[in-house]
Amino acid sequence: MVYAVYLTPAREDPFMTSHQLATTAQGHGDPTEATLDNPPSPDSMTAVVQHAYGLDAIENSERPVPTAGPGQLRIKVAASALNPMDWHLATGTPGIVRLAEGFRRPKHQILGREVCGVVDQLGSGVDDFEVGQSVFGWVTGAFAEYTIAKANRIWLAPTTMTEVECAALPIAGTAALEAIELGDVRGQRVIVNGASGGVGHYAVQIAKARGAAWVAGVCSSGNADFVRGLGADQIVEYESADFTAERWDAIIDCIGNRSGSEIRGALVDDGRWVVVGDQNTSGLLGPLPRLLARLVRWRFGSQSCHWFVQGEEVRYLEEIASLVDEGLVRSHLSDTLSIGDLRSGYDRIESGHTVGKLAVDVASAPGVASNEPSNDVGVTP
Numbered sequence: 103m104v105y106a107v108y109l110t111p112a113r114e115d116p117f118m119t120s121h122q123l124a125t126t127a128q129g130h131g132d133p134t135e136a137t138l139d140n141p142p143s144p145d146s147m148t149a150v151v152q153h154a155y156g157l158d159a160i161e162n163s164e165r166p167v168p169t170a171g172p173g174q175l176r177i178k179v180a181a182s183a184l185n186p187m188d189w190h191l192a193t194g195t196p197g198i199v200r201l202a203e204g205f206r207r208p209k210h211q212i213l214g215r216e217v218c219g220v221v222d223q224l225g226s227g228v229d230d231f232e233v234g235q236s237v238f239g240w241v242t243g244a245f246a247e248y249t250i251a252k253a254n255r256i257w258l259a260p261t262t263m264t265e266v267e268c269a270a271l272p273i274a275g276t277a278a279l280e281a282i283e284l285g286d287v288r289g290q291r292v293i294v295n296g297a298s299g300g301v302g303h304y305a306v307q308i309a310k311a312r313g314a315a316w317v318a319g320v321c322s323s324g325n326a327d328f329v330r331g332l333g334a335d336q337i338v339e340y341e342s343a344d345f346t347a348e349r350w351d352a353i354i355d356c357i358g359n360r361s362g363s364e365i366r367g368a369l370v371d372d373g374r375w376v377v378v379g380d381q382n383t384s385g386l387l388g389p390l391p392r393l394l395a396r397l398v399r400w401r402f403g404s405q406s407c408h409w410f411v412q413g414e415e416v417r418y419l420e421e422i423a424s425l426v427d428e429g430l431v432r433s434h435l436s437d438t439l440s441i442g443d444l445r446s447g448y449d450r451i452e453s454g455h456t457v458g459k460l461a462v463d464v465a466s467a468p469g470v471a472s473n474e475p476s477n478d479v480g481v482t483p
């Protein structure tokens with residue numbers, strides 16, 4: 103149990119610096135009020151940072167260990183994952199990304215936006231979590247030994263998955279959940295465009311779990327067996343077949359490579375097009391003008407077009423954790439990178455051909471103190 107570490111003498115804490123050992127021995131350690139909820143912490147940690155936009159600016163660095171403020175908690179990071187969003191944030195493209203993330207340089211210098219790990223410090227006003235709990239969710243700065251989370255952006259980790267598998271869920275898994283919800287799939291004929299990718303592979307599983315009558319997946323021939331293994335009833339190999347040649351009740355579109363009129367022709371009269379991603383990510387505004395235009399054009403007629411920017415609602419974390427523990431959803435990892443090897447991960451994301459998820463094992467990176475045991479039961483399919 104993680105509690106044991108915090109209740110044992112200071113010299114047994116593997117994360118304590120010599121300074122803390124000395125000051126704690128004198129009775130005035132840092133923090134001065136080290137308690138079960140706020141245990142003593144190390145001074146510095148390994149983090150993957152970026153001082154300027156561009157993949158060449160990514161480097162490993164020592165950073166001060168952050169402290170949880172009001173409404174926040176600190177997580178000792180076990181794992182994270184890479185998404186197309188991480189590539190956009192790291193490169194500052196399309197330009198509109200910089201509106202939120204900093205014009206000249208990234209506002210959040212520590213990279214990584216999703217996490218699974220163990221709560222190791224509670225800020226004031228956080229009553230819903232306890233130190234030692236295994237949690238997952240959205241953060242800024244997950245590629246580091248410790249990160250800070252808002253209490254309303256995390257949830258208890260599923261118990262039937264490893265921490266590395268769990269870390270892949272918050273962005274792609276909940277985006278898939280939101281898309282399937284918008285697609286209103288129960289009893290329907292559904293197709294997932296981009297079924298072998300991060301979002302798509304969860305979307306196929308969730309569509310089946312949510313009672314879709316027929317789930318098809320669009321992928322390359324090389325990934326057909328993988329997508330079939332997720333439970334897809336039909337495979338459309340994009341090199342040789344065109345998914346718009348058939349009609350669907352809902353199209354979950356993770357690729358965004360077809361025009362609105364092609365999609366209209368592939369939907370039944372009251373069909374739903376759920377746009378998760380779009381291939382146009384260049385220029386200042388990326389896909390935004392096209393998406394906004396669709397909002398206007400698709401207001402007329404019985405077919406509908408939906409797109410969303412992930413709202414980070416904790417109910418999605420709760421729901422995906424349940425689906426995992428019910429045995430209905432798994433994370434399929436094409437690879438697990440260490441934080442010393444992230445640059446290659448960004449290159450792979452940029453290629454647009456990763457299969458399932460690219461995970462990042464933070465806890466077992468060289469130079470990073472190993473994590474405490476969690477409630478993880480370590481089931482890897």
Ligand SMILES: NC(=O)c1ccc[n+]([C@@H]2O[C@H](COP(=O)([O-])OP(=O)(O)OC[C@H]3O[C@@H](n4cnc5c(N)ncnc54)[C@H](OP(=O)(O)O)[C@@H]3O)[C@@H](O)[C@H]2O)c1
Pocket residue numbers: 185186187273274277295296297298299300301302320321322323324325340356357359377378379380410411412413451454455456457458
């Ligand atoms: N709206 C939101 O809030 C939200 C949230 C998360 C993600 N997203 C967006 O959703 C999109 C998908 O994300 P992701 O994490 O799933 O990306 P990803 O994992 O990088 O997707 C890669 C997959 O796409 C497949 N693919 C590439 N071209 C294809 C094509 N023409 N037809 C069918 N499949 C194709 C690849 O398979 P092959 O190698 O076989 O080609 C690969 O398996 C991205 O644009 C991302 O930014 C949006």
